[in-house]
Amino acid sequence: MAVVHVINGRQKKLFGGHPWVYRNEIERIEGDFAAGDDVDVVDFRGRYIGRGFINPGSVITVRILTNKKEDITGEQIRERVRNAVRYRAYFRRDDTDCERLVFAEADLLPGVIAERFGDAVVLQTLALGMQKHEEIIADSLIEEVDPKTLVLRNDEPIRSKEGMKLFAEKYYGEDIRKTIFKENGIKFEIDLYGGQKTGGFLDQKANHRRLRSFVKGKRVLDCFAYSGGFALNAVAGGASSITAVDISEEAIDLVSRNAGLNGIYGLDIVKANAFDFLRESAVKKERYDVIVLDPPAFTKSKSALSGAVRGYKEINLSAMRLLRQGGILATHSCSYHMPEDLFVNTVLSAATDLRRKVRIIGLYGQDNDHPVLAGYPESKYLKSLWLEMLN
Numbered sequence: 001m002a003v004v005h006v007i008n009g010r011q012k013k014l015f016g017g018h019p020w021v022y023r024n025e026i027e028r029i030e031g032d033f034a035a036g037d038d039v040d041v042v043d044f045r046g047r048y049i050g051r052g053f054i055n056p057g058s059v060i061t062v063r064i065l066t067n068k069k070e071d072i073t074g075e076q077i078r079e080r081v082r083n084a085v086r087y088r089a090y091f092r093r094d095d096t097d098c099e100r101l102v103f104a105e106a107d108l109l110p111g112v113i114a115e116r117f118g119d120a121v122v123l124q125t126l127a128l129g130m131q132k133h134e135e136i137i138a139d140s141l142i143e144e145v146d147p148k149t150l151v152l153r154n155d156e157p158i159r160s161k162e163g164m165k166l167f168a169e170k171y172y173g174e175d176i177r178k179t180i181f182k183e184n185g186i187k188f189e190i191d192l193y194g195g196q197k198t199g200g201f202l203d204q205k206a207n208h209r210r211l212r213s214f215v216k217g218k219r220v221l222d223c224f225a226y227s228g229g230f231a232l233n234a235v236a237g238g239a240s241s242i243t244a245v246d247i248s249e250e251a252i253d254l255v256s257r258n259a260g261l262n263g264i265y266g267l268d269i270v271k272a273n274a275f276d277f278l279r280e281s282a283v284k285k286e287r288y289d290v291i292v293l294d295p296p297a298f299t300k301s302k303s304a305l306s307g308a309v310r311g312y313k314e315i316n317l318s319a320m321r322l323l324r325q326g327g328i329l330a331t332h333s334c335s336y337h338m339p340e341d342l343f344v345n346t347v348l349s350a351a352t353d354l355r356r357k358v359r360i361i362g363l364y365g366q367d368n369d370h371p372v373l374a375g376y377p378e379s380k381y382l383k384s385l386w387l388e389m390l391n
């Protein structure tokens with residue numbers, strides 16, 4: 001087995017449990033290997049760090065699977081899937097039949113995402129070295145969850161960077177293309193072979209529900225609505241009027257179909273760029289009681305951070321302009337590269353610029369089925385900041 005020697009200085013994070021060795025952290029590789037093979041990783045003094053798989057074509061060149069000197073067996077992978085699925089049982093609710101079953105590195109299954117939507121399971125493999133375990137993972141999920149169908153959503157473009165094919169196909173069970181699942185008692189339709197990410201934004205379930213407490217009798221604006229997770233929970237919480245904004249036609253269709261599924265009519269659904277919508281609403285002197293901002297990741301890398309900060313500043317500033325005294329802002333960032341303190345400070349600086357005083361209701365994160373692995377800060381990515389405008 002080839003041995004990867006890591007440069008001095010990077011051993012600390014790896015001994016601390018971080019599972020990634022970047023290309024520029026490798027001093028040299030001893031021995032032969034092919035892409036996807038298992039390799040041993042040692043520090044600059046030759047101390048053993050762990051065993052994982054290598055893909056020289058990927059910036060994340062090695063992903064560590066174990067800190068022991070052991071072969072990674074199918075049985076071990078099966079056990080990890082079982083543990084992941086069983087962990088979710090702590091958080092299961094009767095009114096919710098969707099959950100992320102496997103959250104990659106945070107469940108010790110690097111690059112593997114699995115989600116359950118009602119009777120269906122969707123599996124995505126994003127790292128070359130896990131491809132050889134895909135069948136075992138899929139079969140274990142079927143054993144644990146007993147779904148009607150399991151779909152491989154291997155069409156995420158990032159796979160081409162890993163040198164993997166892009167496809168979406170049925171692995172098991174019935175030919176179901178679209179299905180309906182329940183989140184907090186609200187029905188959502190999902191296209192198992194299409195849709196953004198694996199089709200849903202399950203990380204927001206707890207925040208969707210949180211919104212209900214703040215909206216009774218209120219005028220609510222849901223910006224970056226996607227399938228309407230916030231907007232439909234606003235209905236459940238008794239909002240008097242709701243506007244949902246998204247730039248994508250597909251998202252707009254989803255919001256209206258999901259509303260219909262739940263017998264909800266009269267939502268104001270707008271296809272627009274949220275930046276423009278917010279700015280124009282301010283010009284028209286529109287006012288809202290509650291605004292949700294849940295934009296896509298403005299930055300997927302550290303280098304794009306300053307642009308991202310400007311983006312967050314702009315939408316939060318515009319949203320605050322529209323909020324009445326006593327109004328509530330629920331504002332989000334789903335990019336790991338946007339640090340929590342920088343995000344909070346950016347949002348609060350918008351209030352300062354407007355000379356508005358705010359109360360911090362709370363700072364929350366992703367739902368529990370997206371666990372956080374100690375030593376791997378990348379697994380804690382979603383920031384959900386809730387504010388009340390005091391003047």
Ligand code: SAH
Pocket residue numbers: 200201204223224225226227228229230245246247248251272273274275294295296
């Ligand atoms: N709030 C959703 C998830 C939002 S994902 C939920 O809780 O489920 C981000 C959404 O922002 C996507 O639907 C995308 O189409 C939309 N989007 C991206 N850029 C946008 C823009 N400039 N204006 C409005 N919507 C945008």
